[in-house]
Amino acid sequence: MRPFWMILSIVSLLAGCGDKDDTATAAEADADTDADTDADTDADTAADTDADTDTDTDTDTDTDADYDAVQDIWDAQCIRCHADGGSASWLDLTEGTSYANIVDAPSNQHDTLDLIEPGSTKDSYLYGKLEGIQEGMGGTGNAMPPDKKFSGDDRQVIESWIMAGAPE
Numbered sequence: 001m002r003p004f005w006m007i008l009s010i011v012s013l014l015a016g017c018g019d020k021d022d023t024a025t026a027a028e029a030d031a032d033t034d035a036d037t038d039a040d041t042d043a044d045t046a047a048d049t050d051a052d053t054d055t056d057t058d059t060d061t062d063t064d065a066d067y068d069a070v071q072d073i074w075d076a077q078c079i080r081c082h083a084d085g086g087s088a089s090w091l092d093l094t095e096g097t098s099y100a101n102i103v104d105a106p107s108n109q110h111d112t113l114d115l116i117e118p119g120s121t122k123d124s125y126l127y128g129k130l131e132g133i134q135e136g137m138g139g140t141g142n143a144m145p146p147d148k149k150f151s152g153d154d155r156q157v158i159e160s161w162i163m164a165g166a167p168e
Contacts, residue, residue, distance in 0.1 A: 065161035067168050071095050073154050077145050091115075102126055103166050110139040118166035121159055130155060 074093040080086060082093035090108075092101055102115040107125040117123035128134045130150055132143035143149075150158075161167070 065157070065164040065167070067099055067161065067166075069157050070161050071098060073150070073157060074098055077150065077154070081145075099168050103168075107139065109134070109141045110137065113137065113139070116162060116166055119163060121162050124162055127158065127162060130158065 078093045081088040082091050105115050107115050110125045113125040115126040121127045128137045129144045
């Protein structure tokens with residue numbers, strides 16, 4: 001349990017920061033004498049005035065994700081089957097038609113999921129097939145591509161594109 005004087009000192013130091021409306025009153029400072037062990041989850045609304053010095057290399061939501069890079073993957077890995085004359089031509093992944101055929105388009109192997117749900121890989125049935133988890137999602141059929149796995153780089157490009165909202 002933190003001593004009362006530590007909490008009061010911290011409140012006093014913070015009282016000079018921000019607008020007057022954001023500071024705790026003396027009564028509020030007196031009322032908060034318990035130990036604070038939970039994570040801070042509220043949104044920070046103050047303007048960030050310091051220089052950003054982090055070296056974050058996380059690529060989960062790559063803002064450079066565009067459909068051209070995804071189409072390159074379809075061209076290299078998928079259109080031998082997913083084009084006119086292919087064994088799975090019902091899902092045409094050729095350039096110029098693929099985007100409309102998969103984004104916000106219902107899956108014919110799952111009752112409630114779209115092939116690609118912008119912003120959500122867990123709700124994108126096609127992504128589940130690329131990961132080989134389609135049956136765990138309640139779907140059917142084979143993992144894609146059927147004869148090999150996508151490289152980690154290809155899956156990351158597709159994941160980043162979906163998580164970025166599946167821009168065209």
